[in-house]
Amino acid sequence: MDGESAKKDKFSSRIHVQVCLDGGYHVLDESTHYSSDLRPTIKQLWKPSIGILELGILNADGLHPMKTRDGKGTSDTYCVAKYGHKWIRTRTIINNLSPEYHEQYTWEVYDPATVLTIGMFDNSHIGGSSGNRDMNIGKIRIRISTLEAGRIYTHSYPLLVLNPSGVKKMGELHLAIRFSYTSWANTMFQYTRPLLPKMHYIRPLSVVQQEMLRHHAVNIVAARLGRAEPPLRKEVIEYMSDANSHLWSMRRSKANFFRLMSVFAGASAVAKWFGEVCLWKNSITTVLVHVLFVMLVCFPELILPTVFLYMFVIGVWNYRFRPRFPPHMNIRISYAEMVLPDELDEEFDTFPTTKSSDLVRRRYDRLRSVAGRIQTVVGDIATQGERFLALLSWRDPRATTIFLTFCLVAAIVLYVTPFQVLALLGGFYAMRHPRFRQRTPSAALNFFRRLPAMTDSML
Template sequence: MGELHLAIRFSCTSLVNMMFKYSRPLLPKMHYVRPLTVMQQDMLRHQAVNIVAARLSRAEPPLRKEVQGNFFRLMTVFSGLFAVGKWFGEVCMWKNPITTALVHVLFVMLVYPPHMNTRISYADAVHPDELDEEFDTFPTSKGSDIVRMRYDRLRSVAGRIQTVVGDVATQGERMQALLSWRDPRATMLFITFCLVAAIVLYVTPFQVLVLLGGVYFMRHPRFRHKMPSAPVNFFRRLPARTDSML
């Protein structure tokens, strides 16, 4: 009536092949040649979320659809920025008058009113319904159909924001994993690449590097491939906490 714990250890027979795997794509070739559209990805993601939510609802204790972890992952990634925000709060509270005075001097030196650009704010192409929603009362004075349309639009925007938050958290976790030696082989490859790049940049003139870079980016389509490059594959293979989420 006890519990059985199974431990699995993965090993490789060839270290060279293992290192070469970091430059290979994660997904099959057809995924990059004919990728899924955004609508198809949303449909598949919706079906996957429903399956997971249905399974969690049958657990003990049951977990509902409100289970989300992207926000907490993002807080972990940006913990350094939160520390800076805490320091700025102490500056605002005059915990150290000398530091606060220096920050005031720096703030006065850097503050200049920028030129207002309506195109950056997307103010010249705003939809009339969005302006009407902006000046609507609370609670709303519009009909149920208009409110439902605005709610669906808000859900769509919030879904895209949630996706972006998850992607940013994933990239930050991969960078943290690279710097914290979570994957020793990947970190060793990165250090070796940095060493080789430093030597190349030291012995090669800057004009030659710019020339080679321009020729590479403007190469003929015959020499271009739809498969992602080796650095992109390497970065995508770095461990993240995406698979650890419920």
């Protein structure tokens, strides 16, 4: 434009540029619960290593035969270990049920919250057609944070495998492991850092994106290692990475439920003990609890020191019962010893299924019954939350009026009355003798149960 037009008509625009560094993410090729690498994809963002992991694969003993040769059961076994980007494979020991490897490998450790995975397989190339699959004999996972620095662990780990016929011990694998850190301060500081790279928190990926990337990562790793010499087959990569862990399993669902129950077992035991104290099952214990309660109420500054001192004493006491060896696969935790045959058949079925329609219908009916119980529990939890929100939402005008009146009176009483007096009265009331108790629910519980929930509006 000429000079006068440029002064008369001014035009300006803004370009919004957003730069996303793909290499700042870590693409998982295994589950986040037992990942062996948490670094960003691009090497320029890697932090210095914190230590060295040494693994010695010594020998196996008591292996079950995986094939028949010359009328005798035998196996042609090799071991695979995975940690980070580095995969290793031992040589194949032919025709031996007690193979000796005596091979040693090392890895650089960048994060203590990572897991080393070792698996044993039977080589189908030897004594079988090329179309056969390498059969898995067992797998071992060892978390780096469970290893004491500088200590050499030599232990025989059981090789457990889950088949459609049930769980089976295939033998034992003797390993030697040592983790040594280069700097104690860097290792301790690593516990305070985020688990994943910063990009996962600045611009997080969705669960669907992570699962899709993990699927592609497993295929890429399988294609790369399939061209190695000797090659690693795709079934080996999938077994080491647990590529099918996201699929439905009744056994795994039960195992997770019992894990949840064991987590809250301590709180349940404390609640049961306090209930016995309130019921005066042991008068001496109840009196001592009353004395401790009075001391803590009169001197509230001792509450937090007492709690932390109590946890310190418990931790020191549990030092005697610390595990001597790194934990390995557990049949009881996996709920593999009491699983039903039909549940195992469902777990090892292909996706999509290849079974008959009658069998799929029975499985679907069973799944509906289990999901119905879960649906009931989730609905009950939601109902309790909605009742709590209904205290101030005026869905029940009379209940909200009662609660607001109670809040006003409570505010006045708490403002006038010292807190220690109220705490003492509340504690003595909770631990009162059974002769002063009633079998019917309290007025507060009755009031809460009468509050409305959104269940009335559900179809």
